[in-house]
Amino acid sequence: MDWTGIVPPFGMDPRPYSPETFAGFKCHTDNMSSDTKRMEPRHDNISVDSFLGLSMENMGITSSKMDEFSLGLDFSFLPDDFGTSSALDSWSTQDGEAGLKPEILDGFLDEVEEVEHIYSSHLPETQVKKEVSELDGEPYGLMNFSSESYSPSGSIGLSEWSKETAVPHAESSVKVKDEPEDDRKPLSTLLGSWVGRGRSRNKNLLNTRCTRLDSFSETKSCLSYDFRPRKEPMDDTLLSDDPITSSESEDDISVTTIKSKIRTDRRKHHRMWTIDEVVKLLDGISHFGLGKWTDIKNLFFHSSSHRTPVDIRDKWRNLLKASCSNKHNGDEEGEEKRRWSAGRTIPKDILHRVRELASLHSKSLCDFHGSSRNSRKKKKKRS
DNA sequence: CTTAGGG
DNA sequence: CCCTAAG
Numbered sequence: 001m002d003w004t005g006i007v008p009p010f011g012m013d014p015r016p017y018s019p020e021t022f023a024g025f026k027c028h029t030d031n032m033s034s035d036t037k038r039m040e041p042r043h044d045n046i047s048v049d050s051f052l053g054l055s056m057e058n059m060g061i062t063s064s065k066m067d068e069f070s071l072g073l074d075f076s077f078l079p080d081d082f083g084t085s086s087a088l089d090s091w092s093t094q095d096g097e098a099g100l101k102p103e104i105l106d107g108f109l110d111e112v113e114e115v116e117h118i119y120s121s122h123l124p125e126t127q128v129k130k131e132v133s134e135l136d137g138e139p140y141g142l143m144n145f146s147s148e149s150y151s152p153s154g155s156i157g158l159s160e161w162s163k164e165t166a167v168p169h170a171e172s173s174v175k176v177k178d179e180p181e182d183d184r185k186p187l188s189t190l191l192g193s194w195v196g197r198g199r200s201r202n203k204n205l206l207n208t209r210c211t212r213l214d215s216f217s218e219t220k221s222c223l224s225y226d227f228r229p230r231k232e233p234m235d236d237t238l239l240s241d242d243p244i245t246s247s248e249s250e251d252d253i254s255v256t257t258i259k260s261k262i263r264t265d266r267r268k269h270h271r272m273w274t275i276d277e278v279v280k281l282l283d284g285i286s287h288f289g290l291g292k293w294t295d296i297k298n299l300f301f302h303s304s305s306h307r308t309p310v311d312i313r314d315k316w317r318n319l320l321k322a323s324c325s326n327k328h329n330g331d332e333e334g335e336e337k338r339r340w341s342a343g344r345t346i347p348k349d350i351l352h353r354v355r356e357l358a359s360l361h362s363k364s365l366c367d368f369h370g371s372s373r374n375s376r377k378k379k380k381k382r383s
Numbered sequence: 384c385t386t387a388g389g390g
Numbered sequence: 391c392c393c394t395a396a397g
Binding site for chain 2: 291293294309310313317
């Protein structure tokens with residue numbers, strides 16, 4: 001397949017990219033607040049290839065083959081080779097913050113809101129951070145930044161967590177976690193997750209394009225990503241040189257490979273629900289009523305590009321379960337329970353609110369736990 | 384597309 | 391979180 005001079009490969013935008021365009025990417029989020037129906041992050045519509053085109057065009061590389069394409073990107077982000085590329089160098093100087101460079105890819109790989117967190121973590125001014133926090137009503141600032149709370153034992157408290165995630169971003173070159181070589185998370189994984197979000201159905205193409213980025217993931221701080229061991233074992237064919245992805249054209253990609261790839265990469269990063277998010281959820285329920293999760297999402301989770309209505313609904317379901325189970329056992333549990341409550345446990349007042357809302361909407365799911373006396377259902381219809 | 388349920 | 395069936 002020869003792309004030379006005919007069509008921009010893979011829908012790559014032929015227009016020249018400017019740093020302003022790149023930086024302006026963040027601004028879309030703010031304008032999006034009026035757009036209630038399209039809450040998906042704007043960059044969901046930006047193809048990875050468009051982004052890749054940035055570095056390639058600046059480097060004057062005409063990609064005729066997929067291999068060169070990938071190599072170009074790989075090369076462009078290696079710190080060692082960085083100086084040799086003058087074009088890219090000038091681009092970064094315009095940006096004014098060399099440390100920002102690796103993080104930019106992060107931003108494209110993750111949600112818009114997280115990009116804002118990244119920016120705020122790098123900019124000296126706390127203004128941006130404040131804006132971001134206010135935008136989402138997020139009291140924890142960087143807390144939501146990390147998509148994964150690394151807690152193998154599942155017992156990391158909120159404060160510890162934010163500390164752990166905030167530090168490494170000061171030094172982007174520091175390798176915080178020395179993972180085994182075989183356990184490193186390839187960038188394709190992230191791209192897969194990223195592309196898998198939203199309504200984009202073209203993830204097949206995107207996925208197969210980006211597997212060559214794996215080596216890049218070694219050089220960057222990987223803490224921002226999914227360093228928690230995945231529940232599903234990674235497919236080995238995805239990690240190393242997959243002939244399908246590297247050399248062969250996309251015409252012959254077997255469906256099974258794609259399917260397994262998607263299946264492996266699809267799962268969203270687990271994001272811990274912050275207390276504030278739970279509060280917003282409860283506010284939304286009390287505002288709209290149960291079942292109006294799209295409304296709740298649009299009104300209370302504007303800036304949270306994740307947290308789909310389904311996610312919110314699921315969270316409510318879990319909250320309900322928690323509130324019920326919490327009601328039954330007394331406060332005898334002692335230290336273990338206290339330690340639990342020190343972490344990400346839902347505060348009691350919130351649980352009370354959950355139960356209030358639950359009873360208000362007659363969602364007494366605790367009934368099957370034994371309390372059958374409250375059998376009558378008063379279905380409350382919001383108007 | 385939005386919800387509800389189950390996994 | 392993900393997937394799917396229903397509306």
